[in-house]
Amino acid sequence: MRKQVIPAVLSGLLCVSAFAQRVEISREVSFLHLQSSYNAGWSSVLTGNFEEAAENARANGLLEVQANSCANRRSLLLEVVVRDRDGRHFREVPVWQLSDSNAFFFVSGMTIDADGAPNAYNPDDTGLDELANAGEPAHWNGIITGRDGNPLIQREGDPFPGYFISCTSLTDETKKFTDPTGYVDASKIAYIALPQDVANRGGVRLGDFAVVMNLHNGKSSFAIYADIGTLGEGSVALADALGIYSDARRGGQSEGILYLLFPGSGNGKPRTVGDIQSESEKLLPDHRRRIRELSSCVESDDSVSAIMFKKRSDTFH
Secondary structure (H helix, E strand, C coil), X not given: CCCCCCCCCCCCCCCECCCCCEEECCCCCCEEEEECCXXXXXXXXXXXXXXXXXXXXXXXXXEEEXXXXXXXXXXXXXXXXXXXXXXXXXXXXXXXXXXXXXXXXXXXXEEEECCCCCCCCCCCCCCCCCHHHHCCXXXXXXXXXXXXXXXXXXXXXXXXXXXXXXXXXXXXCCCCCCCHHHECCCCCCCEEEECHHHHHHHCCCCCCEEEEEECXXXXXXXEEEXXXXXXXEEEHHHHHHCCCCCCCCCCCEEEEEEEEEXXXXXXXXXXXXXXXXXXXXXXXXXXXXXXXXXXXXXXXXXXXXXXXXXXXXHHCC
């Protein structure tokens, strides 16, 4: 979970990021931009033909089209204001829902989440991630604490004795909360994080599945929604699968990552790598028709390689 200082709208809970993101509901979308700064075909991305997406990569200038021609194929679910990685600028990220479907998607960057990895945090701050991203004394949210509010430390027999017990919002409820293996290991499992407001509005629950793609190189991965955090946040394992520098302290990518989520697709429990792969693959056939409609809306032949939706600035409040 990445800590950001933004006007708060969410409450900090155990294993819930202490950041906040302001969510704005958009009433009107005047136009959209089709930007081909990436190297993957949008149609191929969404229909699951990832190899073709990489082969058909082609850059092509900026196009602008009227959004109302596509109004029957997707609708704006909400718009999120997020802070850029430089910490000084804000940007708008629209979240879109497919027509006749509860699936929704957005295009953003990716910060790296190490939560759930047993070697994520330690008292010397030499773990996978900076200790500051797990909170602070009396306000820890990425690590497990005792009744006194102090972080619990792994013992002999645990994966990383001396390290804190790092947690994710999605947990294995059959295990004790002090068991480091009861959380989704960011170093092994491809998972994404979402702000609670976005998850609530989209109807997605912890344990649901997603398809994530790096539009710059065509690399893709199935993933599970396992943590409450910032918009555009993925685990170390997901970053590795997408060809993104996966160092939780210095890695990530500023833009060009497509997230497609399938609400109601999971069982609310952590899953193995094999389960995530097999269960996610089952979702694609049911959504390919709607996704093809969307892709035909946002590209003319195969010349446009990816999309970035942006609401006109004078209608955003």
